[in-house]
Amino acid sequence: MSVTVLNHSLVKHKITNIRKKETKTKDFYQNVNEIAGLMAYEISREFPLREIEIETPICKTIQYEIAQEVCIVPILRAGLGMVDGIRSMIPTAKVGFIGLYRDEETLEPHEYFAKFPDTMKDSIVLVVDPMLATGGSAIAAIDMLKKRQCKNIKFVCLVAAPEGIEALTEAHPDIDVYVASLDEHLNENGYIVPGLGDCGDRLFGTK
């Protein structure tokens, strides 16, 4: 397993935008999608290519295309905020859905929805959720995908707590994790510090 913290000035700038408490729903959603698109650009640098013969207006030539299908799996709700940004970079990606919510008292994740494309198990699966706090939701989501024989899973999040990274690396040592920012710690309510608050509520204007 590898943990990559993306070091990119534009990503840092946009993360600052979503941390500000005065940032409203429209700008928050836009920035989350833009960060997700930039992350997809960086992560896809490693995707395997295959050769393909094509014909330009001038001649036949051997060129390259991505060799494996990509499947984006957002963890609802907040993960939905990253899907459009990634699809703007990888428009052929399929999309599956995992519905999980965190019990506010116990912080345990509860599953309420799952729907996946048939081809997912042979795809590069990008599990996306802006927040990695205790790690419970990410671990449960990846458990669900491994049960469905997914072999190439990458977890992509915007803001992570060290506690979440530790739990996820222990539970799933075989997957790659990409984060835009590694924050300081979790507070007594299970929120990331400095974080950005409740991401689902800020994306969708609830509360």
Ligand code: PRP
């Ligand atoms: C948030 C977030 C993650 C989870 C992270 O979702 O989007 O899924 O918490 O916390 P964890 O690492 O401790 O599991 P939440 O359960 O609040 O649901 P929502 O996206 O519907 O708001």
Ligand code: URA
């Ligand atoms: N979920 C969020 O939306 N924010 C946090 O800080 C932790 C979990």
